[in-house]
Amino acid sequence: MTENLPPSSTIVIIGSGLAGYTLVREIRKLNKEVPLTLITREPGYFYSKPMLSTALANKKDAAQLITTSTEGMATQLAIAVMSETEVHAIDGSTQIVQTSKGAIPYGKLVLALGSDQIRIPLEGNAVHEVLTVNDLEDYAKFRAAIAGKKRVAILGAGLIGCEFANDLVLGGYEVEVIDLAPQVLGRLLPEAAALALQSKLSEAGVRWHFSTTVQTINRNGDVLEISLANGDSITCDVTLSAVGLKPRLDLAKAAGVRTGIGIQVNRELETNIKNIYSLGDCAEVEGLVLPYVMPIMQAARALAPTLIGQPTALSYPAMPVMVKTPALPTVVSPPAKGAEGQWKTTAIDGGIEARFESTNGKLLGFALMGSATAQRASLTKELPPILP
Numbered sequence: 589m590t591e592n593l594p595p596s597s598t599i600v601i602i603g604s605g606l607a608g609y610t611l612v613r614e615i616r617k618l619n620k621e622v623p624l625t626l627i628t629r630e631p632g633y634f635y636s637k638p639m640l641s642t643a644l645a646n647k648k649d650a651a652q653l654i655t656t657s658t659e660g661m662a663t664q665l666a667i668a669v670m671s672e673t674e675v676h677a678i679d680g681s682t683q684i685v686q687t688s689k690g691a692i693p694y695g696k697l698v699l700a701l702g703s704d705q706i707r708i709p710l711e712g713n714a715v716h717e718v719l720t721v722n723d724l725e726d727y728a729k730f731r732a733a734i735a736g737k738k739r740v741a742i743l744g745a746g747l748i749g750c751e752f753a754n755d756l757v758l759g760g761y762e763v764e765v766i767d768l769a770p771q772v773l774g775r776l777l778p779e780a781a782a783l784a785l786q787s788k789l790s791e792a793g794v795r796w797h798f799s800t801t802v803q804t805i806n807r808n809g810d811v812l813e814i815s816l817a818n819g820d821s822i823t824c825d826v827t828l829s830a831v832g833l834k835p836r837l838d839l840a841k842a843a844g845v846r847t848g849i850g851i852q853v854n855r856e857l858e859t860n861i862k863n864i865y866s867l868g869d870c871a872e873v874e875g876l877v878l879p880y881v882m883p884i885m886q887a888a889r890a891l892a893p894t895l896i897g898q899p900t901a902l903s904y905p906a907m908p909v910m911v912k913t914p915a916l917p918t919v920v921s922p923p924a925k926g927a928e929g930q931w932k933t934t935a936i937d938g939g940i941e942a943r944f945e946s947t948n949g950k951l952l953g954f955a956l957m958g959s960a961t962a963q964r965a966s967l968t969k970e971l972p973p974i975l976p
């Protein structure tokens with residue numbers, strides 16, 4: 589009976605991704621005793637998600653990406669890990685979460701729930717065969733699907749789509765990429781920089797279908813046939829969808845936690861419900877959802893002291909993101925949404941430096957490619973913080 593459970597001092601974290609485990613590490617740096625329970629519907633091992641889109645070139649299969657077992661994490665960090673455990677509901681008034689393995693009381697609860705891959709509505713008899721990769725189990729299925737096959741079609745020419753495209757061509761696959769936008773990394777790169785990346789990936793073997801979308805996907809014997817809105821068609825063995833992410837909100841919404849694009853939190857990462865916090869891909873701080881590693885590190889460093897009684901406000905410095913495309917290594921720090929200014933793109937020996945500058949010449953964002961990536965540290969220092 590959940591009503592009879594004693595009040596708890598345990599910090600309960602839902603999610604074993606980078607957000608959940610980084611937070612645990614940060615808490616343990618400050619406090620070795622506070623009881624910590626991590627609940628996850630995954631197996632609970634530790635792996636680095638960004639490695640999924642470079643694993644072929646690095647000659648690693650899914651199992652080789654696991655750096656620490658679940659038991660290893662539990663012992664190293666002195667925590668209880670409830671793996672393969674789904675959280676169904678949260679009661680913020682009694683401070684109890686309902687899981688597939690019973691009721692768990694909490695003193696403080698952290699939602700590190702991550703995000704889901706967006707699935708665009710498609711037609712045809714093979715829609716269910718379109719794969720997405722958002723965790724290690726998805727990746728194992730993807731690797732099994734492409735084993736012994738040659739041709740992969742990718743929906744989406746964003747960061748994840750481009751990284752997988754580069755990795756797959758390095759692994760010897762023929763790759764076709766389809767995107768509604770007229771260029772790669774539409775939201776992150778100015779046109780000239782996008783063209784440079786496209787051209788290097790084309791040289792590596794990637795074929796592009798821009799400004800169009802998939803109309804139907806059908807299985808015909810051994811192959812998948814994709815028809816595009818522009819009248820073209822593609823024949824492939826496997827289709828991977830990488831069209832974007834949406835924060836996981838259902839659990840929070842059902843518990844009365846305020847949500848917008850993500851789970852809305854204040855600068856101390858607390859939601860509107862006392863003792864419920866959030867960080868990582870699912871969290872929205874002052875209108876920002878930043879689904880990258882650096883924001884998770886910043887958030888975990890702020891939330892750890894807050895949870896053990898030293899309230900600490902989150903701030904975000906400028907946080908450039910590496911696009912892991914060996915065909916043309918790229919670092920981007922896009923300007924804030926709505927920032928006024930313009931891109932100035934300069935070709936330098938073996939690279940491209942694109943600066944987004946305000947009308948008075950202040951650097952507000954950049955994209956660096958090839959040899960220009962060496963400027964990353966110095967240009968980052970010039971950028972304004974994302975959240976001061």
Ligand SMILES: Cc1cc2nc3c(=O)[nH]c(=O)nc-3n(C[C@H](O)[C@H](O)[C@H](O)COP(=O)(O)OP(=O)(O)OC[C@H]3O[C@@H](n4cnc5c(N)ncnc54)[C@H](O)[C@@H]3O)c2cc1C
Binds near residue numbers: 608630673701721910
């Ligand atoms: C292929 C790929 C490459 C990337 N490369 C980069 C990169 O180079 N640089 C970069 O900065 N970022 C990169 N990213 C983004 C980065 O990996 C993510 O921002 C980060 O891993 C998100 O971590 P998270 O813990 O917030 O979410 P997740 O890793 O999604 O973890 C969410 C956790 O919550 C659990 N969960 C959710 N709901 C429930 C429930 N109801 N009950 C129990 N458990 C639940 C899940 O099982 C999971 O353990 C990449 C992402 C992908 C997919």
